[in-house]
Amino acid sequence: MNNKTVSERLKYLRSINKKTQKEFAEFLGIPQPSISAYENRKNNPTIDVLIDIADKCNVSLDWLAGRSDYTFGLSSMRDFVLFMYELAMKKEIGFEIIVENKFPNNDIETDENKWNAKLVFHGNDKDHPFNADVCNILKELSDNLFDLESYSISKEQFDSMKNKSVEYYSLPLTQKEFEDLSRDEILKKRIEYFKENNSL
Incomplete structure (x- = not known):
């Protein structure tokens, strides 16, 4: 685990959540002096604390620990579901979901008419x-x-x-x-x- 990376990523998570150090500590359920020590590289969070932070901030443990550049790990359909719901909750990005699952001829799928879903930005x-x-x-x-x-x-x-x-x-x-x-x-x-x- 890279101490510097954990520090930078904690600061990044706090900034995108627009929280003071005190507010971020309360959100995570961690004493403020501990958050300060993590951010200033004076102390390392335990693995249990890292897991808890990753879960509460919806980021991957690998990203938080500096083992990956991706905030989200995408290794299962569960991760895909979480990603889609997270994307839908972002202010700056909006999309329309179009599901095409109704076909003529008693809903029989053909080569021309295939069940599909689209995200339109x-x-x-x-x-x-x-x-x-x-x-x-x-x-x-x-x-x-x-x-x-x-x-x-x-x-x-x-x-x-x-x-x-x-x-x-x-x-x-x-x-x-x-x-x-x-x-x-x-x-x-x-x-x-x-x-x-x-x-x-």
Whole structure:
């Protein structure tokens, strides 16, 4: 475990969660002097503390300990589900989910009509300022993946392009916030939503 990396990543997690050291300590259930010692590299968190921090901050243990550059480990469908739900809760990125599972001829799937699901990111979405970046990233990934699979570039070149992209896109994402509402308040908000979207 790299002491310097743990320190930097704890500071990073605190900054993207917009918390003071005291607030971050309370959120994690760790005494503030301990957080201060971890951030200033005067002490190392135990493995149990690292696991608890990783779980509460929704990051991989490998990333927190400096063994990986990815905040999320993606090694199972569970990880994929967690990633998708986490992505859906980010303020700066928005997407539309389109599921196509209704077909003519008694819902029989054909070569032309196949069950599919799409995530659509609108690049000029003013409510989600990072959507344009998402579109550029996906275009770049599509091109690079095609080049890799058609043997136009090596895996080493593919990884190099990925690393350049990772270094370039470094702005943090923040969580959407939802009010804790009563059942009546939820119903009222739902009616307002449908009125605003001409669904009533």
